[in-house]
Amino acid sequence: MEDFLPLGAKPRRGATPTEVCASQRQSYDVTAVPGANAVVFVSFLARPDACRDMDGPPLSDVPIVYAVDTATWVILSVQE
Numbered sequence: 001m002e003d004f005l006p007l008g009a010k011p012r013r014g015a016t017p018t019e020v021c022a023s024q025r026q027s028y029d030v031t032a033v034p035g036a037n038a039v040v041f042v043s044f045l046a047r048p049d050a051c052r053d054m055d056g057p058p059l060s061d062v063p064i065v066y067a068v069d070t071a072t073w074v075i076l077s078v079q080e
Contacts, residue, residue, distance in 0.1 A: 003075060004044050004064065021051035022059055038071040040053060 001007075011023040021027055027050035031043045044066075046059035067076040 001044075003032065003066070004028075017054040018051050018059070022046070027051060027059070031049060035067070038069060039076065040068050040070050041066060042066045 005023065005025055005028070007025075009023060011020045011074070015023070027047055028044045029047050031045070033041045033043070035041055041064070043063040046061065051059050058070040065079045067078075069076055
């Protein structure tokens with residue numbers, strides 16, 4: 001989560017209400033799935049009830065997926 005949305009991150013000045021909502025951790029569901037060789041896949045997906053009825057484009061319904069090596073705690077890849 002710290003790489004995806006750092007703790008204390010602030011939306012840019014003049015951000016739309018949707019951008020402000022998107023900058024909040026509670027707007028996302030997080031799922032972790034174990035893979036082979038100590039790799040965990042971590043998926044961030046906007047919650048269906050998050051940021052609804054706001055001005056601006058909706059949050060994407062496509063998850064962002066990280067592959068993390070849990071032996072070294074290195075992010076191997078990010079799929080956006």
